[in-house]
Amino acid sequence: MEISYELVKPAIRRGMPDEGAAHERTWMAFGAHAGLWGNILVSVQKQLANIANAIVLFEPVTMLVRPEDMGVARQLCHYDVELIACALDDIWMRDTGPVFTQNEEGKLFAVDFNFNGWGSKQASPQDRLVAAWTAKRAEVDLVKTSLILEGGGIEVDGHGTAIITESSVLNDNRNPGVSKAAAEAQLMALLGLEKIIWLPGIRGRDITDAHVDFYARFTSPGVVLVHLDTDTKSYVHAMTLRHLEILRSAHDAQGRRLNIVLLPAPTRIRPEFANDSFAAGYLNYYLVNGGLIVPEFGDQIADEFAQSTLRKLYPDRRIVAINIDCIAAGGGGIHCVTQQQPKSLSVTKSN
Numbered sequence: 001m002e003i004s005y006e007l008v009k010p011a012i013r014r015g016m017p018d019e020g021a022a023h024e025r026t027w028m029a030f031g032a033h034a035g036l037w038g039n040i041l042v043s044v045q046k047q048l049a050n051i052a053n054a055i056v057l058f059e060p061v062t063m064l065v066r067p068e069d070m071g072v073a074r075q076l077c078h079y080d081v082e083l084i085a086c087a088l089d090d091i092w093m094r095d096t097g098p099v100f101t102q103n104e105e106g107k108l109f110a111v112d113f114n115f116n117g118w119g120s121k122q123a124s125p126q127d128r129l130v131a132a133w134t135a136k137r138a139e140v141d142l143v144k145t146s147l148i149l150e151g152g153g154i155e156v157d158g159h160g161t162a163i164i165t166e167s168s169v170l171n172d173n174r175n176p177g178v179s180k181a182a183a184e185a186q187l188m189a190l191l192g193l194e195k196i197i198w199l200p201g202i203r204g205r206d207i208t209d210a211h212v213d214f215y216a217r218f219t220s221p222g223v224v225l226v227h228l229d230t231d232t233k234s235y236v237h238a239m240t241l242r243h244l245e246i247l248r249s250a251h252d253a254q255g256r257r258l259n260i261v262l263l264p265a266p267t268r269i270r271p272e273f274a275n276d277s278f279a280a281g282y283l284n285y286y287l288v289n290g291g292l293i294v295p296e297f298g299d300q301i302a303d304e305f306a307q308s309t310l311r312k313l314y315p316d317r318r319i320v321a322i323n324i325d326c327i328a329a330g331g332g333g334i335h336c337v338t339q340q341q342p343k344s345l346s347v348t349k350s351n
Contacts, residue, residue: 012106012345015192016099018158018218019287020314022343025060026288027097027134028052029337030073031088031127033066036330040273043326045069048091049076051293051334054320056080058288062137064088064130086133087126092332094213095150096124097339098131100140101191106345110135111190114148118207119173138341147186148174152211152336154187157218160194160253162187165201168209194253199243205235206277206331213335215243217283219313222256227283228264263309266299273329282306284333286340287317293334296321 028051032044052061056078064086065073073083090096095118098110112131117124135142153168164187170180184196201210208214215227226244229236250258265281282302285294292314296303307319324333 012102012104013158013160013192014102014104015160016101016154016156016158017342018156019340020220021158023059023289024341024343025062026052026055026286027093027339027341028061028063029086029088029091029093029096029130030063030065030069030077030083031090033069036090036122040326040329043273044091044330045072046076047322047324047326048337049073049081050322051324051337052081053078054293054322055286055288055291055338057320058291058318064093064134084137086130088130089124089127090122091327091330092127092152092336093130093339094152094336095208096127096130097151098135098140098142099151099154099191099339100341101143102342102345108138108140108342108344109143110138110140111143111145113145113150115150116148116174118150119171119209121173121207134339140341143190145186145190147178147183147190150208150211151339152208152213154191155212155217156191156193157221157252159221160192161197161218161221162191162193162195163197163199163212163216163218163224163247165199165210165212165215167201167203168211171203171209173209195251197247197250197252199246200239202235202239206279208331210239211336214279214281214284214333215240216247217285219261221254222252223259223261223313225261225263225283225309225313227281228262229281230264230267261309261313263306264302266297266302268297268299269328270298270325273325275329277329277331279328279331279333281333282310284335285310286334286338287314290317292317292319294319294321295324295328295333297325297328298323
């Protein structure tokens with residue numbers, strides 16, 4: 001008797017894929033202008049291009065460009081970087097762009113989280129439109145929600161668990177009157193989550209109200225890399241210790257106690273662009289297809305330790321380190337200026 005076997009593809013998990021899943025492309029925004037960046041504008045533009053040029057060696061990059069900056073963008077960016085004219089206010093695509101999700105069949109959707117300038121801290125009439133504009137350009141259906149938050153405020157493991165700071169979501173400058181339970185219910189439905197680990201963060205000390213992508217990142221299910229600020233004079237120091245305490249006692253959606261890996265901040269930075277907003281930390285890296293784009297700050301010991309740690313956590317990825325001092329001077333990093341579009345993994349049904 002002959003037995004016929006049908007090849008069955010594994011089920012696709014509904015929700016927001018982990019950043020380490022395969023990408024269709026990376027989206028960026030060449031939106032720096034003198035009104036915000038002043039005399040470091042040219043340097044910021046060069047560093048944005050450096051990031052795009054590093055990423056495009058691994059995967060396609062689409063850069064939204066202010067129409068008046070198209071010439072300089074074309075001069076600075078690798079010829080493989082796709083440039084598209086778009087009205088922009090700034091460079092932070094992680095927060096202004098959509099968050100991509102998928103359904104059980106692998107079809108992509110783009111969630112618009114109603115960017116409002118990080119709680120109306122910065123005017124953003126053009127950037128409020130970027131999520132919808134990107135979804136249309138990517139030919140992905142747009143999903144609307146009443147919640148206001150940013151992509152940098154969400155960290156997922158791709159298996160049902162998220163880490164989010166309360167300060168960047170449960171904040172009256174974004175979601176007045178919204179309870180933790182109500183926010184959690186919407187986020188779980190939108191992103192396919194089963195559990196959210198809430199960290200307190202801190203309000204009002206940086207423009208993002210302490211986005212999680214600077215403080216805690218999943219490197220694989222059950223493993224969390226945690227930013228540690230060892231400077232006891234820094235307002236961040238106590239917060240990172242509290243985050244560490246919470247994460248060490250937390251479990252993920254599968255009931256696993258988290259394995260915590262510490263990654264200290266650099267103890268010194270190059271002085272040229274140092275200021276009170278300088279974002280000196282290594283967790284704001286970005287995963288690309290087969291690679292890992294990481295910041296370096298000129299602290300040889302800390303830079304090498306960070307790269308060594310990341311190499312152990314991501315042994316199959318090629319690490320590219322980039323000087324991002326100008327972007328860090330604006331309070332962000334590599335993760336902040338990028339947004340991944342996952343590959344559509346739609347299952348073709350057999351007849």
